[in-house]
Amino acid sequence: MEPGQSPDSPQLVGVVIITLPPADDPSLGKTITAFTLSDSPSPPPPPQQPQRQHPPPDPPVPDHFPPNIEPPFLLRRALFLFGSPRVLFGLLGMSLIALILWASPSSNPLFELRSSKDENDRKPSSFVFPLFPKSGVREMSQREIELKLGRIVRRDSQNLGAWVDDGLKYSKNSKTVSTASNLDSNAILPVRGNIYPDGLYFTYVLVGSPPKPYFLDMDTGSDLTWVQCDAPCTSCAKGAHPLYKPTKSKIIPSKDSLCAEVQRNQKTGYCETCLQCDYEIEYADQSSSMGVLARDEFRLMFANGSFMKSNFVFGCAYDQQGLLLNSLGMTDGIVGLSRAKVSLPSQLASQGIINNVVGHCLTTDAGLGGYMFLGDELVPYWKMSWVPMLNSLSTNLYHSEIVKMNYGNKKLSLGGKDDGPRWVVFDSGSSYTYFTKKAYSDLIASLKDISNEGHIQDVSDPTLPICWQAKFPVRSVSEVKQYFKPLTLQLGGKWWFASRRFHIQPEGYLVISKNGNVCLGILDGSKEHDGAAFILGDVSLRGQLVVYDNVRQKIGWARSDCIRPLKLKDLPPFVGMDL
Known part of the structure; x- marks a missing residue:
């Protein structure tokens, strides 16, 4: 008991210190340190030793304090400053809550509780569909x-x-x-394709008995x-x-x-x-x-290599x-991945096979494709930016709200009345990205500066509406990206704490034609989807893990090389084609 402290004062019986991992490396985990103190009185101090001319060095601080020893000086000082352990722990609790809210990238839980059963006893975790180029x-x-x-x-x-x-x-x-329904399963498949020259990404499915492979265009915009x-x-x-x-x-x-x-x-x-x-x-x-x-x-x-069989309704297209x-x-067709009840993820979810979550990741490397998965086990929720998924009775598209857009530091108009918020649609079935008429014209005006760098528009190139000829034949976007600026789309809400930024680097809107020209992969969308929405196509979705969580009604994204999911060593093979 401290001098002057009454016998009725609260007695400190223990201390727990919780240390969170750094925000830039959550894999380090959190650290919990506990100090337990006894209620028994402290032993009397040892007799005072004769004073030495040269005091010995301080002894090393132990990793923990055994019972019957008073808390260290810092703890006593904290009690002295705050007066009561309740006040001290109350402040510590509020600080911990504030830190968690500050570190959380979205309204989703920072950590998820999983079953403590052995991994081998759990159901297969994911379906993953590899995506590769052809x-x-x-x-x-x-x-x-x-x-x-x-x-x-x-x-x-x-x-x-x-x-x-x-x-x-x-x-x-x-x-x-x-x-x-809610069975913890996921499917994974490889994806092949490219933006140019083929203009699509596709995966495969096995249909019938005996099973036969079919290549299907991956399309989040189709039911x-x-x-x-x-x-x-x-x-x-x-x-x-x-x-x-x-x-x-x-x-x-x-x-x-x-x-x-x-x-x-x-x-x-x-x-x-x-x-x-x-x-x-x-x-x-x-x-x-x-x-x-x-x-x-x-x-x-499944992600573990085993197969799942399901009776599935699809179109026999003649x-x-x-x-x-x-x-x-x-x-051979199209795989519909929208929110419609007849789509592939919705049917699997209604049968209790997966949670209704769809994800895809397209590489920026023209020689690779990427992967697609169904289910939520492969989603790194705590690494992703999330925005609300808008609901509409007239469409099953995955769309959110765009409130602001910049080319470099220059603001681009969104179009519409008072330049207010517009829809932005995530569509893996579209090769290129589409802007509203006003936003497109503002972007073209901003790109006129590249003529000062020796890039001259080549109207003879039929690849895309706008192509530039450089001083030398261009082989990859990396050779010219320093002349272009990134696009930044503010999605999800007007206020900074409710919105997230979707960044599109030059690699996400430029295409190199067979003539060695640099072409703009963003098109005038004034005649598409009533001209009122922005459409993010494959060209701008590359290099991003994009997830459509129909359970939580959110759309999320995170930068990725898209070689494989974090939890998998390798993707399954692409059935039906020689690699």
Whole structure:
């Protein structure tokens, strides 16, 4: 007991000191140090020793204090300053809470509690889809630029479909998709592709029994997954694999719940007595796909290398039109990853196989692709920037709010009334990025300064609307990026504490053409999506891990080399193609 302290004063019985890891290296973990003090009185001080002429050096400070020894001088001083242990610990608690709030990058928990069971006893953690490039197949011109953003179109009950029965086609109604558990599993698949010359990224799925591989264009802007189908086929590209050929038993009737979801926007409603469910999808670039819904065995690879089998509803597409036929020269269809109930992640989540979370990571290296995953086990929540996912009854797109944009230090107008907030859509099915008309014109005006560096616009290059010729043939963006400035998009909210910045370096908006020119991978979006939204396509999503968390209703991103997820040593192989 300290001199002058009354017997009724609170007695200190122990101290716990918690040290958080540094913000730049959370992997170091937190440190907990405990000091336990006894209630028994302290032993009397030892007899005073004769004074020495030269005092000995201070003894080393022990790592911990054994029982029956008073707390160190610093603790006594803290008690003296604050008067009571309750006051001291109250201040320490408030400081700890303030530090956690300051270090947290978002409203998501900084740490997640996991099961204490052995890892071998847990269910497989993730589905991961590797993404890799398939170079030199063809070269796109600006007339061939694809912008997916697929939507199921409304039709009345005209005879526009096809009935599949041993290769015989009969007339039927046409129509489609639209939409507005918690097992700890995840799927992972490799992804291949590039921005130029192919203009798409694709992965593979295994369908049927025995399973057959199909290459599908990865598209977060599409609802329905579909493969080219021999029903028989009216208009199909050659594709990477033979056409999927369904049997009559695989075609789902219109009374199926997912068919009702597809056909609920039809003027006449869905047909309960029909023997099949027809659909037609129209894309933003005026391409289209028509077919019938089928259900077949669908196999995905877990992150641990094992396979999962599921009965999955997808489109048996027998009639493709427009620019879509170009990409189908190297793929077999599209995998729909939107928020719609008929999308791949939504169906797997409804079956309790995954949590409804989608992520993709596209490398900036033209010789690589990246990966895609389904489920939340591979998401590094504490490393990512997060913004709210906006909800709209009219679309299933992944979109948030953009409130400000800069090119370098120069502010660009967002367009619209009073230059207010606009939508920004994350779309892996679009090769390039689209700005509103006003933002695009402001960006072009800001880029005129590069002519002072010897870059002259080359109107003869058909690769993209704006290309510059340098003083030398350019082989990579790294050779010229010093002449361009980064774009900074402020997303999520007007106030700094509620918003996050999405940075697009020159590598995220420049493309090198076959002529050695530098081309702008940002296009005028005044005719796309009503011209009111910004669309971030593959060119600007490269080098970023992008996650769409439909459970928490958030969109997140973090810089990454996209070689593999942090928790995996290697990606699974790309089935169906020689590497």
